Amino acid sequence: MSITKNAVTPSQKMAGGIAVPRMLQISALFVLFLASIPLGYLLLRAIASGFAAASAVLLREKTVSTLITTVGLAILVALFSAMIGISSAWLIQRTNLPSPGLFLVLGTLALAVPSYVSTYAWIALIPSFAGFAAAVFILSLTTAPYVLLAALASLRRIDATQEESARASGLTASQVARRVIWPQSRPAIFASLLLVMLYVLSDFGAVSLLRVDTFTRVVHTMYKATFDRSAAAVVALILVLLAAILIYVEYKARGSAVAAKSGLGSIRSATRIDLGFKKYLAASYLLIIAIASLGVPIYVLITRFVSVAAEINVSNLVSATIATVSAALSGALLAMLFAIPLGILAARYSGRLSRYAEFGILLTHALPGVVIGLALVALGSRLGFLYQSLPLLAFSYAVLFLAKAVGSIRTSIARVPRVYDDISRSLGNNNWQTIRKITIPIAAPGVITGFLLVLLTAMKELPATLMLRPTGFDTLAIEIWTQTSISQYGQAAPYALILVLVAATPTYLLSRPDRAQSSESRENMTL
Amino acid sequence: MRKYLGLATVAALILSAAACGSENNQRVSEGESLSGTELTVYSGRSEEFIGPFFADFESATGINLNVRYGDSAELAAQLLEEGNNSPADIFISQDAGSLGAVAESGMLTTLDAEILNLAPTEYQAKSGAWVGLTARARVFAYDPVKVTELPDSIDDLLDPKWNGKIGIAPTNASFQAFVTALRQLRGEVAAESWLAGIAANNPVAYEKNSMIVEAINAGEIELGLVNHYYIYEVAEALGGEINVKNGFFAVGDPGNLINVSGAGILNTARNSAGAAELIKYLLSNESQNRFVSDTNEYSILLEVPSPQGLPTFADIGTPVVDLDALKDVRLTQEMLVRVGLL
Numbered sequence: 001m002s003i004t005k006n007a008v009t010p011s012q013k014m015a016g017g018i019a020v021p022r023m024l025q026i027s028a029l030f031v032l033f034l035a036s037i038p039l040g041y042l043l044l045r046a047i048a049s050g051f052a053a054a055s056a057v058l059l060r061e062k063t064v065s066t067l068i069t070t071v072g073l074a075i076l077v078a079l080f081s082a083m084i085g086i087s088s089a090w091l092i093q094r095t096n097l098p099s100p101g102l103f104l105v106l107g108t109l110a111l112a113v114p115s116y117v118s119t120y121a122w123i124a125l126i127p128s129f130a131g132f133a134a135a136v137f138i139l140s141l142t143t144a145p146y147v148l149l150a151a152l153a154s155l156r157r158i159d160a161t162q163e164e165s166a167r168a169s170g171l172t173a174s175q176v177a178r179r180v181i182w183p184q185s186r187p188a189i190f191a192s193l194l195l196v197m198l199y200v201l202s203d204f205g206a207v208s209l210l211r212v213d214t215f216t217r218v219v220h221t222m223y224k225a226t227f228d229r230s231a232a233a234v235v236a237l238i239l240v241l242l243a244a245i246l247i248y249v250e251y252k253a254r255g256s257a258v259a260a261k262s263g264l265g266s267i268r269s270a271t272r273i274d275l276g277f278k279k280y281l282a283a284s285y286l287l288i289i290a291i292a293s294l295g296v297p298i299y300v301l302i303t304r305f306v307s308v309a310a311e312i313n314v315s316n317l318v319s320a321t322i323a324t325v326s327a328a329l330s331g332a333l334l335a336m337l338f339a340i341p342l343g344i345l346a347a348r349y350s351g352r353l354s355r356y357a358e359f360g361i362l363l364t365h366a367l368p369g370v371v372i373g374l375a376l377v378a379l380g381s382r383l384g385f386l387y388q389s390l391p392l393l394a395f396s397y398a399v400l401f402l403a404k405a406v407g408s409i410r411t412s413i414a415r416v417p418r419v420y421d422d423i424s425r426s427l428g429n430n431n432w433q434t435i436r437k438i439t440i441p442i443a444a445p446g447v448i449t450g451f452l453l454v455l456l457t458a459m460k461e462l463p464a465t466l467m468l469r470p471t472g473f474d475t476l477a478i479e480i481w482t483q484t485s486i487s488q489y490g491q492a493a494p495y496a497l498i499l500v501l502v503a504a505t506p507t508y509l510l511s512r513p514d515r516a517q518s519s520e521s522r523e524n525m526t527l
Numbered sequence: 528m529r530k531y532l533g534l535a536t537v538a539a540l541i542l543s544a545a546a547c548g549s550e551n552n553q554r555v556s557e558g559e560s561l562s563g564t565e566l567t568v569y570s571g572r573s574e575e576f577i578g579p580f581f582a583d584f585e586s587a588t589g590i591n592l593n594v595r596y597g598d599s600a601e602l603a604a605q606l607l608e609e610g611n612n613s614p615a616d617i618f619i620s621q622d623a624g625s626l627g628a629v630a631e632s633g634m635l636t637t638l639d640a641e642i643l644n645l646a647p648t649e650y651q652a653k654s655g656a657w658v659g660l661t662a663r664a665r666v667f668a669y670d671p672v673k674v675t676e677l678p679d680s681i682d683d684l685l686d687p688k689w690n691g692k693i694g695i696a697p698t699n700a701s702f703q704a705f706v707t708a709l710r711q712l713r714g715e716v717a718a719e720s721w722l723a724g725i726a727a728n729n730p731v732a733y734e735k736n737s738m739i740v741e742a743i744n745a746g747e748i749e750l751g752l753v754n755h756y757y758i759y760e761v762a763e764a765l766g767g768e769i770n771v772k773n774g775f776f777a778v779g780d781p782g783n784l785i786n787v788s789g790a791g792i793l794n795t796a797r798n799s800a801g802a803a804e805l806i807k808y809l810l811s812n813e814s815q816n817r818f819v820s821d822t823n824e825y826s827i828l829l830e831v832p833s834p835q836g837l838p839t840f841a842d843i844g845t846p847v848v849d850l851d852a853l854k855d856v857r858l859t860q861e862m863l864v865r866v867g868l869l
Contacts, residue, residue, distance in 0.1 A: 062864055123738075127745055128731075209734055211698070213869075221698060221860075221869075224600035227607060227628040228857065307766060370601075374608050381612035388595075388614065467605055471567065471595040482596065486573045486737075488764045 020349045021431040027341040032357050034338070035364055035399050039240065041375035042233045042367075049230030057234045062218070070214040070242065073135055073207075074197040080140035081196050084289060085147025086189065091282045092148075093155045095273045103286045104152070108511035110293035111145045112503035114460035114477070116205025117496050118142065118293065120484065121300035123209060135212040139203065141293040143196040149510065150192035154185035160271070187254045191407070194250040198366040198403075201243055204463060215239040216368040223370060236371050243366030247359060298500065305493035312494050316479070321498055324475040327465070328458035330390060331397025335405040335454045336447060338398050343409025344435060348421075358406070365403035369463030372400055377467050393468045397458040404457065405450045412446020413439055452506040459503045476502070562589030566801040569606065571599025571620040572788060576822045584808050590801045599625040600700060607632055611795050617802035619660070619790045622700050624707075626789050627854030630656035635791035642803060645810045646827045650787050652851050659787035659850075660809050661818045662825040664843060665705050666773045667782065668758055669750040670743050677774050681709075681782040684750075685724035693730040694739035694751030697868040701736060701754050701786065703856045708784045708848045710859065719862050726866045737761050744769040752782070755837065756823045773837070778844025785845045786853070787827065 020028075046054060057063070088107050092100045119138050122129045158181060166176045200214075207217045215238055222232040275282055342361065346354045364372070376396050380387040398405075416439050424434040440447075462477045469478065476499040483492035570577060574596050581592050595615070597605070603625035606613055611634075618635070620626045629635055635656040643655050650659030667678065678684055684693060696702045710718040731748050733739050739751035740761040755773050762769045776782040790809070792802040808814060815826040823834045833839045863869035 127742055127747055211732060211734060223604045224598070224700070227600075227604060227854075229604070229607065374604065377605055377608045381609040381614075387612075466597055466601065471593045482574060485598070486575050486760060486764075488575070490764060490766070 020345065020351070020353065023432060024341055024344060024349070024435075025353070028345045028353065028357060031338045031342055031402075032360055034395075035361050035402050037379060038364055038367055038372045038375040038399065039360070041378055042236050042240065042371060045230050045233035046237050049234060053230065054234045057231045058238070062213075063235075063238070066213050066215055066218050067238070067242075069132065069212060070201065070239075073132065073139070073212065073214060074200040074246070076136045077139045077143060077200045078193045078197050080136065081143045081147050082189065082193055084140060084144040085192070086151045088144070088148045088286060088289070089151035089155055091286060093152055095275050095279065095282065097275070097279055097282050097286075103283070103290070104148075105508060105511050106290040106294060107148050107286065108145050109504055109507055110141060110290075111456060111510075112500050112507045113142070113294065113297050114205060114462075114499065114503075115139065115142045115203055116209060116462070117301075117480070117500070118297045119206045119209045120489070121297040124300045124304065124489070125296060130210045132212055135207055135210045138206045138210070139200055141289070142206070143199055144289070144293070146192045146195055146199075147189060150188045151185060154188040155181070158184050190250055190254045194246060194362075195365075195403075197246050198243060198362065201239055201246075201366045202368050204368055204370065215242070216370075219368055220370055223374070229374070233371075236367065239366060239368070240363055243363050244359075246366075247362045298497070301493045301497050301500075304489050305497070307490060316474075317494060317498060320474050320476045320479045320495060321502060323469075323473050324459050324477070324499065324502060327390060327393050327469070327473075327475060328397065328455050330394035331401070331458040332405075332451050332455040334394045335398040335401055336409070336451050338402055339405035339409045339450065340440075342402075342406045343413055344439065346406065346410040347413035348439075361403045361406055364399060365401075367400075369400065369461060372396060373464035373467040376464070380468065388468060388470050390470055390473070393465065393470070393473075396464045396468050397454070397461060400461065400464060401454045401457050404453045408446050408450025408453065409443065412443040412449075415446070416442045449510065452510050456503050456506040456510070459499065459506075561798075561801050561804060563591070564798050564801050565591050565593060566798045566805065567614050567616045568592055568594045568805070569602045569615045569618045570594050570596050571602050571618075571622075571625060572596075577619070579821070580809060580814060580817070584805060587808070588801075588804055590798075590804065592805075603628050606634060606793075610634070613793060613795055615793050616796035616798050617790060617792050617805060619788070620657075621788050622704060622853070623657075623659070623787055623789060623850040624700060624704055624854045624856065626657040626791055627652070627851050630654065630791060630851075631854065634794055636794045636796070636799065638792065638806070639803060642806055642810070645807070647829065649847070650785075650827050650850065651789070652791075653849075654851075657789045657791035658806060658810070659789045659827045660806075661788050661815075661822070662785050662827055662840075663701075663788070664755045664775070664825065664837075664845075665701070665782060665784040665786070666753065666755045666775055667750050668740050668743055668753045668771050669774055670746070670748075670770060671772045672770060673749045678750075679777045680780045681721065681776060685721070685728065687728065689728050689750070691729045691731070692749040693725070693728060694733055694742055694748040695725070695730045695868070696733050696736055696739060696753070697863055698732075698734060699736060700856075702752065703859050703863070704786050704853045705752070705781070705784050706859045706863065707853050707856055708846065709781045710862070711848055711852060712781050712846055715858075715862075719866065722862060722866045722868065726868050730868075732868065737764075740769070740771050741765075743771045754786075756834075759823045775838060775843055778842075779846055780844075781846050783843050783845055784848060785825070785840065785843070787850060788824075 088103070091097050092104050092107070097103065115138060118141065122134070122138065162180055163176055166180045171179065202216055204216050204220060207214050208220065215235060219232050219236045219239070222228060222235060342357050346358055373396065376392065380392050383392070386392050420438050420442070421434050424438045429437060460477060462481060465475055465477060466481070469475065474482070476495045479495040480492045480499065483489070483495065568581070574594070581594055584590070585592055599621040602618065603620070606615060606618060606629050613634070618626065618629060630652055637655040638658055642658055643651060646658050650662065651657065669677070706718065706722065709721065713721070731742065733742065736753040736757045737760060739748070739753050740757045742748050743751055744761065744765070758769065758771050758773055761771070790806050792799050792806070796802055810827065812828065812831065815828050815831045818824050819826050819831060819834050825833055825840065860869060
């Protein structure tokens, strides 16, 4: 019996898909429960404020202007991010651009620079740098690597024979792009754009420094200025609603399933287009992007540092680096552990449960760190010794970045041919044995990609870290915050440089063009 | 299988490490020697400035401090969320507003008269829930080359000649405290019309006080409303002299508000005796003199001289304001939104 990937019989559909193994179901539900703690907290807080108070907050004039700013920012950033990401991917993968490997690494490394660091750098360079346009600029540069990697991976997956036969049947290059390449890249690119937009919704670093009132900044201001947690929760729920709309729209627009791969044979890559002299133009275009996203922050950090000749506190620097790495590592490990049941569920047993699960974790992904931090403060402070401990901090990272982890596990498991499962079962293995012996080993590279991505993101996290770290446990991000909060930018510079350097390691691994399987697993950062 | 086991082992290791690292939760009973006890401090004041005081306190008393540094308002929000489960013994805040918010929720204990008597009554909560530690004056920082005729009053800043030349930090707690005080002093209508006048002069908005000082130094603006110590911070951060000076308005002007940093002890403190010792230590003559010389803040104690080159409180002529009431900035924020500054 052969079951094709998305074929589900009507009776199965009614039962919510193929029968899900009990253990998987229980563990998935358990993880989902853990991940929805922040959402539950928000609902309780918002309800506590009562209907009248809630509608007073919602009907403020400010809500409308904030809505326009937030949505406008998300859309424009997605647009520019797509332009930069897709054009870079095409130039790197499909043209005779000089040293494409270098440009790939440069294009990806921007992920290693936290948005608050690059914003600080641009403000240092141009003191009047602020406002909506500046935020579009910074956030587009910060998020473009997500699109670049997604677009690149899908370009690499398209079999050259498809394009060649399309050309042979008389289609022009742009027709091939539209009819062959785009439909196959669209799901991955749309998924990455969803992540970009959710990122914009939850970003605090850039918008606060540039004084752009998105919902995340307003929530933050409300917590800080009025200590009115209920009103802030109501505003945060608007953010959740906005995220829900985006997720739904993307779900509809994405189209076909994730793992539409035409065959199991090896894929032959397409021939590169000769740009002629224009290849130098293309190279300078990519170079300008790299300078803006990577060059400026590093240049400013180094000059700030040199100009004050701040003495480097080496022991502090080392302990902060160890703190950053250990917290991010535990967080990433925990995230992967949590993501395994949800990823398997989404890839293998798609049904109502998996759809709700995906929706729930994506919603959580749009929440500002301060909301997740406070939710875990409310809960964690009742847990005695676990409160302000490394495990709880790791847990907060796992909740914050679960969407990234689940996405990568789902895509990589979806790539494991179903027929392997059937063979395994016919040999007498039960579902769990099949998952352990067949699925997990094959999906490993994708899982590692997800791990690196969570690791990298957790290293830069600030708001939840501030609230949940063990007392005296100062990560690099905390040290940067500490120094900049008393205007000691020179002293903050070494911490920022080390953070960029440390975060560059997983980023580099993500972009490494020579890694086996990486071309496929790289797409896994998207959902 | 091995992969699962590996992950599970790591998780178990992390959990057990945390269990071992859990702190000593024993409550310190009265009359016991404080040496060797633990004291958990939530400090909204930065480590750079208050860390040395803590270190000396530890060696003088033998009390071990676990200090959690953060932003005052964020720590206050965290304390409110923790409620009775808070591990904190004492909350030290950069401003009266955050202390007022925690005090209002009933989480702070009334301080002993022994402590309250150390500081002047105008710099503590009426309820006795918190006490001021240091004072800071609102000033105008200005470019001494470009600004030759100094303003006498905040009302002078409404003159069109300042169009586009003033820097403010409308999102910052210190500016909002000033506006709240202005509402208290002049009433809602007058306060709003002053804000509207400032807004009409197209001020440049910054996130932080220090950015205003940097912008004056860089020649982008000529004058800014800040706390008095930022010019020293920025000068140190930029590694030398800067072209910015502090100016005071005329005696009694609302622009001369004095705000305080302060401390309160949690109801749920396990070591309230240790916390009281810490407050007394920070209010000692020695510590107060050190605040003045190290951080250029004003001492809360009248007998300690003002920072070098700055006028005394009496000379500044501070308006009389209820610092406890500075916590409610919601109406202030709504007003700032109405006039378009937020």
